[in-house]
Amino acid sequence: MALVQIENVSKTYQMGEVPVKALQDVSLSIEEASFVSFVGPSGSGKTTILNLIGCLDKPTAGDVFVAGEHINLLNRKQSAAFRGSALGFIFQSFNLLPVLTAYENIEYPLVMIKNISQSIRSKAVHKVLKAVGIMEQKDKFPDQLSGGQKQRVAVARALVTQPKLVLADEPTANLDKKSAVNVIQLMRAMRDEFGTTFIFSTHDPKIMKEAEVIFTLEDGMLVN
Ligand code: ADP
Ligand code: MG
Numbered sequence: 001m002a003l004v005q006i007e008n009v010s011k012t013y014q015m016g017e018v019p020v021k022a023l024q025d026v027s028l029s030i031e032e033a034s035f036v037s038f039v040g041p042s043g044s045g046k047t048t049i050l051n052l053i054g055c056l057d058k059p060t061a062g063d064v065f066v067a068g069e070h071i072n073l074l075n076r077k078q079s080a081a082f083r084g085s086a087l088g089f090i091f092q093s094f095n096l097l098p099v100l101t102a103y104e105n106i107e108y109p110l111v112m113i114k115n116i117s118q119s120i121r122s123k124a125v126h127k128v129l130k131a132v133g134i135m136e137q138k139d140k141f142p143d144q145l146s147g148g149q150k151q152r153v154a155v156a157r158a159l160v161t162q163p164k165l166v167l168a169d170e171p172t173a174n175l176d177k178k179s180a181v182n183v184i185q186l187m188r189a190m191r192d193e194f195g196t197t198f199i200f201s202t203h204d205p206k207i208m209k210e211a212e213v214i215f216t217l218e219d220g221m222l223v224n
Contacts, residue, residue, distance in 0.1 A: 003034075003067060003197055004030035004199070005031060006029070010023055011057070011060050020184050022045050023048050024221050025221070028222060034191075035211055036214075037200055037201065038200075039201070039208045039214055039217070040218055043219075045082075046169070046201035047201070048168075048202055053066060057072065061064075069082055086163055089168070090151070090158050090169075091165070097155060098143075099141075103129070104141070106128060107160070117178070125156075126158050132190070133155075137153075147179055148175055151175060163196065166199070168187070168199070169201050182208055184200070
């Protein structure tokens, strides 16, 4: 089975009386270690599909399988455990904790897992700090870092638990053009180094051309 398998998935949100069809009968699969982008204009369903793959939401119809888990069948607690063990997330607005240093932000997901010793945490954090090229910034706080450096910290934080899959919803939307391309190329290098699958969304043509597989959404429908 593919790492991600989406079968006839629809998602309808209810806005008061009005149903909003955010996704309509989408089927696709994503292989392990691929570098994938969902593209489409604002409102086309990119966030919705990433939330379904990220086990943050459930489809109205259809089935979603991620890393062999039939994720529509998981309850809230099981979903949270699955996210913690198999997935990493990168956000548009970085979502770093301002009171923690770069090092501590990256260490944070490991602190949340019980029974990981300080020395194992330190090894894991140093490995990803080195991989993303921000060793010299490790003791700085987020407000002392540029946007591109913050997103590097966020990439390292997403990778530190060695997830199978990293999801990034418009990770370059708050970056200048050069930093944006740099961050996407860094993500691809991390895929090469660790074999982690990356799925990101964007509506920027310069960014989407860095992807190896592109799924285009229009009005909640897959058009390629
Ligand atoms: P994108 O990320 O491509 O901009 P979204 O997945 O956020 O698109 O949204 C797809 C459609 O679903 C849009 O019409 C949006 O307004 C609607 N939508 C998204 N989330 C909700 C929600 N929680 N409640 C109601 N409608 C929503
Ligand atoms: Mg969105």
